[in-house]
Amino acid sequence: MTAILQLRDSLHCTPEQVTALTAIADSLDAQNSATADSMLVMVRVLGAQADSAVLAAALEPLVAAARERARVALARAREVLTPDQWAKIGGPDE
Numbered sequence: 001m002t003a004i005l006q007l008r009d010s011l012h013c014t015p016e017q018v019t020a021l022t023a024i025a026d027s028l029d030a031q032n033s034a035t036a037d038s039m040l041v042m043v044r045v046l047g048a049q050a051d052s053a054v055l056a057a058a059l060e061p062l063v064a065a066a067r068e069r070a071r072v073a074l075a076r077a078r079e080v081l082t083p084d085q086w087a088k089i090g091g092p093d094e
Helices: 003-007 017-046 052-080 083-089
Strands: none
Touching: 017 052, 052 083
8 A cells, every 4th residue: 555655646646545545554554553463462472482383373364364454455445546547556457
């Protein structure tokens, strides 16, 4: 999301688009920050000597949730941008 916002001038985004994209990015950042905090707690609880497979299994739901939030944020950004703007950033076609 931050990358899209950095392209706002070259994409010729309107002020309304910038406001909407900023809100999407801020929400995603806040959610990802909370997820990162949860991951750190989980790593501390499991300990430095934790089996990597156990750690990966414990973290997978958080990673999957973050991935889904990113997918949703991109879908929301696509709704904000025009088809021409979306094509310029090389966004997914789905």
